[in-house]
Amino acid sequence: MKAMVATRLGPPDVLELRDIDSPRLADDQVRVRIEFAGVNMLDTIERRGMFRVPPRPTPYVPGVEGAGTIEALGAGVKGWKVGERVSFMDLLSGSYGEFTPVRDRLVRIPADIPSEIAAAMTVVGLTAHYLVHDYVHVKPGMIVVVHAAAGGMGMVLTQWLKHYGAIVIGTTSSQAKANVCNANGCDHVILYQQEDFPARVMQITKGHGADLILDAVGKQTIPQDMQCVNDRGTIVLYGVPSGKPEPVEPFWLMFGRSVRLCGGDCNNYTLTYEETQGRMNAVYDGYRKGYLKPNIAEIAPLADAARIHALLESRGTSGKFVLRVAG
Numbered sequence: 001m002k003a004m005v006a007t008r009l010g011p012p013d014v015l016e017l018r019d020i021d022s023p024r025l026a027d028d029q030v031r032v033r034i035e036f037a038g039v040n041m042l043d044t045i046e047r048r049g050m051f052r053v054p055p056r057p058t059p060y061v062p063g064v065e066g067a068g069t070i071e072a073l074g075a076g077v078k079g080w081k082v083g084e085r086v087s088f089m090d091l092l093s094g095s096y097g098e099f100t101p102v103r104d105r106l107v108r109i110p111a112d113i114p115s116e117i118a119a120a121m122t123v124v125g126l127t128a129h130y131l132v133h134d135y136v137h138v139k140p141g142m143i144v145v146v147h148a149a150a151g152g153m154g155m156v157l158t159q160w161l162k163h164y165g166a167i168v169i170g171t172t173s174s175q176a177k178a179n180v181c182n183a184n185g186c187d188h189v190i191l192y193q194q195e196d197f198p199a200r201v202m203q204i205t206k207g208h209g210a211d212l213i214l215d216a217v218g219k220q221t222i223p224q225d226m227q228c229v230n231d232r233g234t235i236v237l238y239g240v241p242s243g244k245p246e247p248v249e250p251f252w253l254m255f256g257r258s259v260r261l262c263g264g265d266c267n268n269y270t271l272t273y274e275e276t277q278g279r280m281n282a283v284y285d286g287y288r289k290g291y292l293k294p295n296i297a298e299i300a301p302l303a304d305a306a307r308i309h310a311l312l313e314s315r316g317t318s319g320k321f322v323l324r325v326a327g
Contacts, residue, residue, distance in 0.1 A: 003097030004305045004323075005059045009049035012309040015062070017302065022099050023061075027076040029101040032086060036119035036299070037095035038065035039321040041151075041241055044309050062305075063095030067109060067119035068326070071099065079273075085109040087118040087280075089126060089266070096305055098325060105270050107280045117287065120152070120294040120320045123266070125283030126276065127238065128156045130269035132164070135262060136212050136234055140165030143205055143230070145213040146186075147221055148239075150177035152320030155184050155295045157214060163291040169204060171197060171221075173315055180318040184295070198227035209233060219243035231257050238264035295319040 005018045025031050042051060043062045049055035067087040070080060080086075088095075089105040105126070109118045132138060144161050148154045149170025158168050162185040170186035172178055178189040190200045201210055209230035215221055218240030225235045226248075237245065253259045270276040286292030297319030300308050308321045 001098040002302065003061045003094070004063075004302055006047050006062050008058045009047065009055055012044075012047070012306040012313070014047065014058075015306040015309065017305075020061075020097070023094065023097075023101050025072055025074050025101050026103070027074040029074045029103045030070050030077055030080055030086075030106065031072040031099055032066065032068045032088065032093075032102050033071040033099055034066045034068040034095055034097065034325040035115045036067050037063045037302075037323040037325055038067075038119045038123055039063075039305070039308050039312065039323060040065060040123055041239065041312060044313050045241060047309065061094030061097045061100070063097075063100075063323075064091050064093060065089050065119065065123045066093065066095030066100065066325070067115040067122070074101075080106070085111075085115065085118075087115075087122040089123050089270070091267075096302060096323060096325070105276050106273070107277045110284055113284055113287070116296070116299060116322055116324075117294055120296050120322050121156070121283055121287065121292075122280065124153045124156045124294075124320065125292070126270055126279050127153060127264075127266045128160055129279040129282055130266065131157060131214055131236060131238060131264060132160045134269060135236055135260075135264075138164040138166050138212070142166045142211045143169065143208065145169045145171065145201060145210045145225070145228075147171045147192075147213070147215050147217045149181045149184075149186055149189070150318035151216075152295060152297075153216060153239075155180075155319065156292060158185050159292050160286065163286070169201060169210065177318055192221070192224075197221075198224045201228035205230075212236070214238070217242050219245045222246075222248075226252070226259070229259055231259070234260040234262060236262045236264050238266075297321050299324055 088102045093100045150172045169188045170181040171192045181189045213235045216239030220242035222245040
């Protein structure tokens, strides 16, 4: 089969399009013929050897998200049929190839949802759902900071929060991205590389601070989050592309503040098929009603995976990137 292969750990140019053997199918897996693969920051972090300890052995086929059709069933698989349209989030799947075995977080795609939409919204949709629903009850007027608000994840988070009536403060790195954030519904946008982010949050909120901060950046932003979160506020860390944050003094969270600092990993919020499918059904419902949009920046051929990785790492883009694998 055709597949994009990470030949070694390193920059985007380690990715090469190759002909390789189709993957073997374990008894508890289904084999999916991939139509579209979603591209995620996690793919670039793993390619650099920063995600797993120890790093994933090379060569390997990247990609944790995709959409397509079930082509074969493992001997022990029940409840699925050949020919069903599915999407998935599986850390070992390898969606940058024509076929991949999938074990985890496999969900059905409704007949009215295009495959490219499913590929673009599975990871961001599942993640946004637990971030918006599982830590606090988002109410009208609640002040929420969304870091990296111009990215595919940040845009869906903003849309869902605005649907519930929250006041959204987005952070991003350039005026062009700020324009994207404003068009997507952010009430305020902070250029965090040019402005004093905590001071601007306190200015915007007239000293109140943020009730909820959704942080997908990590080391660069967590210390600043602590300067502008409201008393009894919540910070959720769910990504660390800027690096692992420094340790936090637990006493600070308590004394005079009563602040919650939480960690979010989508794997812990999609433990069963019922939970995963239920979250995706909510995503598809939002898509149908028009308040959730995937904001696909580009659907590129599989052969362009290295270029897309470079674009994603440049931080000069907004929206979600998808690779066309079949056709």
